[in-house]
Amino acid sequence: MMKAANNLKFMVLSIDGVPFGLIRRFMDEGVMANMARLAGQTGLRQMRSIHPTVSSVAWASYMTGMNPGKHGIYGFIDRQPGTYDMSLPNGRMMVVETIWEVLSRAGKRVFGMNVPTSYPPRRVNGILIGGFLTPTVDRAAYPPTESDYLRSIDYRIDSDAQLARRDKRAMLDDLDVTLAKRMEAMFHYLDKESWDFFHTHIMGTDRINHFLFEKMEQDDAEFAPGFRDYYRKIDAAVGKLLERIPQETPLLIFSDHGFCPIKQEVQLSRYLIEKGWTAPAAQIQHPLSIDPGQSRAYCMIPGRIFINLSGREPGGIVPVDAYQQVREQIADDLMQLRDPDNGDLVIRKVIMREEVYWPSGSQGPLRAAPEEIARMDGTFGRAADLIAIPYDGYDLKLGLAGKALFQKTELEGMHTYDDAFMVARGVELPENNLEIFMLTRVILEKLGVTPPADMDGAGNAITPDF
Amino acid sequence: MDRLDELESQSMYIIREAYYHYHKLAMLWSVGKDSTTMLWLVRKAFLGKVPIPLLHIDTSYKFPEMYQFRDEYSKKWGMNLLIAKNEAALAAGMTCEKKLECCTALKTEGLKQAIAKHGFEALLLGIRRDEHGIRAKERYFSPRDEQFQWNYQDQPPELWDQYKNQAEEKTHIRVHPLLHWTEKDIWYYIKRENIPITDLYFAKNGKRYRSIGCTTCCNPIESNASNVDEVIAELESTVTSERAGRAQDKEDAYTMQKLRALGYM
Structure with a gap:
């Protein structure tokens, strides 16, 4: 064969x-x-x-x-x-x-x-x-x-x-x-x-x-x-x-x-600023120009939220033992976000990094304490701490300098x-x-070629439903 | 002859060939591992008495360890060290915030000024074919026009060690004695010859530089290789490219423009 x-x-x-x-x-x-x-x-x-x-x-x-x-x-x-x-x-x-x-x-x-x-x-x-x-x-x-x-x-x-x-x-x-x-x-x-x-x-x-x-x-x-x-x-x-x-x-x-x-483009960074999670730097030069001393979290496109964690980020202010609590508070805030035109909810679900990603050596989501998850390094450690999944039509964007939370542009899909x-x-x-x-x-x-041992896709390495 | 002997003798042949043909010859020394290896070969080729100047293009953004190494060894080995700096661009405030412009102003223009000032006909450079795709097409003797452009579709063949080393006026010739070496060859040779190099290449706190240049545009890689043997062991098993910590910056301007157009920035 x-x-x-x-x-x-x-x-x-x-x-x-x-x-x-x-x-x-x-x-x-x-x-x-x-x-x-x-x-x-x-x-x-x-x-x-x-x-x-x-x-x-x-x-x-x-x-x-x-x-x-x-x-x-x-x-x-x-x-x-x-x-x-x-x-x-x-x-x-x-x-x-x-x-x-x-x-x-x-x-x-x-x-x-x-x-x-x-x-x-x-x-x-x-x-x-x-x-x-x-x-x-x-x-x-x-x-x-x-x-x-x-x-x-x-x-x-x-x-x-x-x-x-x-x-x-x-x-x-x-x-x-x-x-x-x-x-x-x-x-x-x-x-x-x-x-x-x-x-x-x-x-x-x-x-x-x-x-x-x-x-x-x-x-x-x-x-x-x-x-x-x-x-x-x-x-x-x-x-x-x-x-x-x-x-x-x-x-x-x-x-x-x-x-x-697209119904609306949503400047998620603006929402985090309004809710007091992110403080932009005095001079905004790029999507990560934040004031670390005043920011407990910040985001990147699309819907990826990072905790400004003490001991992990260079100017981190959130202690590791508050990691899970802060993640849950941010998730709650995100779930409240509504489209001003019709009052519809914007975010369908907020997932934690360990629910969808797993590191080398494992096959499928991890079972570990949040404090451990927070401190993991390597490629897994570069993942966002939270991932916001929007309802169809709400395109999660990023712009620290932008003042409008919702907007329509030339983008249609x-x-x-x-x-x-x-x-x-x-x-x-x-x-x-x-x-x-x-x-x-x-x-x-x-093709009759043995997959590398760490490759996913065998059996239980499946992303859960959300 | 073993592999390193072959590499060495080919390189020395090219170095001596270049010295024979060009009255005004210099060698570029970035203080990195490749050009330091080339300097070692040049010293060997001329039995310790190096008859050509060393040219260092100083962007002023190099690592402090590199300046220290440069000054220490150029003195120790009795080299004629020339330092070229694009003072006008630096005075005008050229910094790394404008990645593409910065390299052009401080490296390319700095080199142009030095060539004009000293009237060099040819330069020895420590580039290698395996560094990245476009360098694979380089020749040992490679002419540049007055705009510094390299026409890689119009290159002479280099067969049986016969090199076309004459070019039209207003050009200079770049000579690449290390073209046939790989990154690993360099490290095995450094080990064999016990060549001194800056310790930026060795791991401290889990990070080392695999390729060095300006502080602003070089990122260390994650590594625990703290000596030559460990670096060799690491390279034997790595899958990422040598310049992973470097080339990125130059592409960023292009990438950002594309991402912005698609609404990702």
Whole structure:
């Protein structure tokens, strides 16, 4: 059986931030006919993302097969441990091996393109091309010589979100070009490379959902057709890909999180200031410019709240034995927050770090005293102490300087946790709760490669329901 | 010959080749482990009597330990030490708050000024191919134009130890004697030769620097490696990159712009 497994190839196409509900609708409406045909044979499933529901965290969890407590990526912005300075995590801070490295060690040829948090590209037996937040094409690829090809086709790493804020027509054109280049490169490598594991990522869906999700839902005359057209182009590429790979090649097509329209953006840091938990510094320079002597807690995007703990933070003022009490008080305050327009509650649930994260060496949430949880170090110790989960439509943001607690901006869509989609052909996935970090183990096992001992996704390593 | 002997003799060949070709040659010394290893090789290549000056680009933000080491060993080894500082930019208040601009002003401009002042034709630099992707394409002899630009798509082949070491005027040549070394090679060689290096590389209170530069842009890594042997043991098992504590800053400006556009900041 191992022998058969060793000859298998495995194909992944990931489409960022496409909700289960939307893809089902587009399948029904004929916008995504190829996907509909495929899902007709395999079924379409709903999948859970990760907390907090941000692409960098979701993809780090996918590529390592671990929860953030082990891989150490908790968001697009973090603090440098032991300081109140900001850091911007990327693949360098991921302290564990990725699926491409594990497969490379086992002698498999791998290919990965555009998956968020894969920059800087690690050394693999094959080719890795970085995605979102890769600064230039020249530095995107391992081996570096591959950037010559990428430059020759005028490859685009990512669409331009600044453009989206100015001109949505131009954004659609930019998304089209970016997608076309990605697909050109995908088919080029599909033909040219010998591979055992091939993963291509499409990021543009996340962008179009951020900026046009509401217009699509409202069937806006100007932009809803363009929105559908973009998904139609992706479906065409799926159709072409299906023609190019044998029917028996195991295949996953999935997203990393869902989306819903934004009702309000909520400046959670403003709320913490109003409730007396956070005191901003006299001069606000970045999202962590707080006055440590006056702040018992502070937050980072989205909904991640840190206790300014004595002995852990450089200017910590909350003693360890008050840790749990302070966490509960903050959670109570957060649960009171209401939308001024209609009086609706904003926060659905506040969870403690140990309820969703677990460190290296464990499989599933920890049982330990809060004081112990507060003091834990390593990657787990970098987690937020509390994570606020909003009701759909309330996008938790951060701005110490901003005076408005609630506001609407050009952004129209926000991420959701429990409605990513999954289409799997020739792959046996866990039957009940499916979470994004469970996929790695399945892929490795399908390819006959033993997963690293610390990898999650076996049995009881499951994020509880909230 | 064992591996370290091979690395050493290749490097010394390049150093002597450079000295033979260029009348005005200097070596850049950042005081880090690589350029200090290169300095060791230069001393060996010329049997202890080093005929070229050492150029240190001083941003004024280096670690105190680095200044101390620089002054101690340049004296001890009888070096002709030249220190270049972009005084104008420092006087104008250039600080690390503007990451990208800071490096350009204090390092690149500082070096340009020094080259103009001393008229150097060529510089020895201790870069290595394995440091990051773009350096993998470097040559041992690598010309820079007057804008300091390096055209990596237009490079001469370097086969059978034949180097193109002539370039057009208004350029200078960068010579990279350590190009073929890896981070681990450097450490094994430091061990074998007992080369002195600053103790910033060794762990204190659970942290050490794996790569050093300015205090403002270097972060220590978590480590308990407090001597050369322990550093080697650590490197044999690590999966993260050497410059993890450094390269980050230069990308941050770009990253923040992208995140801001998407509402993450």
